[in-house]
Amino acid sequence: MRERFARAFGGVPHTIWSAPGRVNLIGEHVDYAGGEVLPIAIAARTCVAVGPVAGSYSHVSAGRRRQRGAFDPVRPSRSGSWWDYVAGVSRELAQRGTPVPPLAIAVAGDVPPGAGLSSSAALCVAAAGALSHAAGSRLGAAELADVAHRAEADFVEVPCGIMDQRASALCRAGHALHLQCRDAAVDHVPFLESILIFDTAEPRALRASRYEERRRETDEALVILRSMEPGLEWLADAALELLDRAPLTGVLRARARHVVTETRRVRDAVRALAAGEPLPGALLLESHASLRDDYECSTCALDWFVAEAVRRDGITGARLTGAGWGGCAIATGEREALDSAAPALANEFRQAFGRSARWWLTAAEEGAREEGP
Numbered sequence: 001m002r003e004r005f006a007r008a009f010g011g012v013p014h015t016i017w018s019a020p021g022r023v024n025l026i027g028e029h030v031d032y033a034g035g036e037v038l039p040i041a042i043a044a045r046t047c048v049a050v051g052p053v054a055g056s057y058s059h060v061s062a063g064r065r066r067q068r069g070a071f072d073p074v075r076p077s078r079s080g081s082w083w084d085y086v087a088g089v090s091r092e093l094a095q096r097g098t099p100v101p102p103l104a105i106a107v108a109g110d111v112p113p114g115a116g117l118s119s120s121a122a123l124c125v126a127a128a129g130a131l132s133h134a135a136g137s138r139l140g141a142a143e144l145a146d147v148a149h150r151a152e153a154d155f156v157e158v159p160c161g162i163m164d165q166r167a168s169a170l171c172r173a174g175h176a177l178h179l180q181c182r183d184a185a186v187d188h189v190p191f192l193e194s195i196l197i198f199d200t201a202e203p204r205a206l207r208a209s210r211y212e213e214r215r216r217e218t219d220e221a222l223v224i225l226r227s228m229e230p231g232l233e234w235l236a237d238a239a240l241e242l243l244d245r246a247p248l249t250g251v252l253r254a255r256a257r258h259v260v261t262e263t264r265r266v267r268d269a270v271r272a273l274a275a276g277e278p279l280p281g282a283l284l285l286e287s288h289a290s291l292r293d294d295y296e297c298s299t300c301a302l303d304w305f306v307a308e309a310v311r312r313d314g315i316t317g318a319r320l321t322g323a324g325w326g327g328c329a330i331a332t333g334e335r336e337a338l339d340s341a342a343p344a345l346a347n348e349f350r351q352a353f354g355r356s357a358r359w360w361l362t363a364a365e366e367g368a369r370e371e372g373p
Contacts, residue, residue, distance in 0.1 A: 017129035021111035031161030034234025041171035046109030088155030116322025121164035124148035202326030281317025288319035297324030
């Protein structure tokens, strides 16, 4: 990052921050319904290096092609470009009473965009750390996550929940982050297993997917359920018996059933890990079936991977991860089994779908951190 900063702007950066992508072990599409999630930080990270710059605008540079942009650090305008995420962080800090001076900002990393591994959250969290440091403020991890979430949700207008930014900011190595989405309460659950991440190379973007449609459907289901049980605050708290009695359409019943059963699966997974047991593969398979059938956010490629992965000896479970409609799936099991199965799965995938998949092995890694000046 020092070399990239020097090539882009000259001189040396004042600080460098990094933040990881994330993979959600279980708990999909429940964050905006008051449910619980269980992500880990992955080894891939995004780095942001900052230093002073002349003039009244901040300047950003990323990649070997030096994709450049500039924005007003206090009152930026949306440009429709990738640096809106960084500009949004700068604006959010200013609105919180920490105006960011004009900066030279270099960005690099290996969190793949569009794969469902939260590349945007990693960028926003790393930028929040670096820009707040440059502004003379030391924010805690939860504050970094809040700034990053507001930048993405309010400025870039991506309809995202709080999980991605909190996973990127708060995760600990060797642990999964048990996050209560209704109040942002967290605890860290030991998790020492390896995870195979398999990218089906189907790009997805929340703004272009049916994500907002699903959010509306869960909101509609909650309104109907509240008419029968006025004290019900969150859809994730609904009893399955209430769903059976409620005058829900088939679609709304299916969406609500996924939220309720997925939240229960997260709690079962947390209990197993807290007791020193492996992550139950059966829960992952149940989660994928629910996402495929009740939430209808899987794809043929994701379904193919899940079915083929669990045929291999030593692989115990698999499911899509992220919002779905493309992107990545995960598999759990013995590290040696995952490592040996991945190339064969990628080869068979190419034959079946005519495109190349990427894959990585990861463990639970550390969240955001300052890498140094």
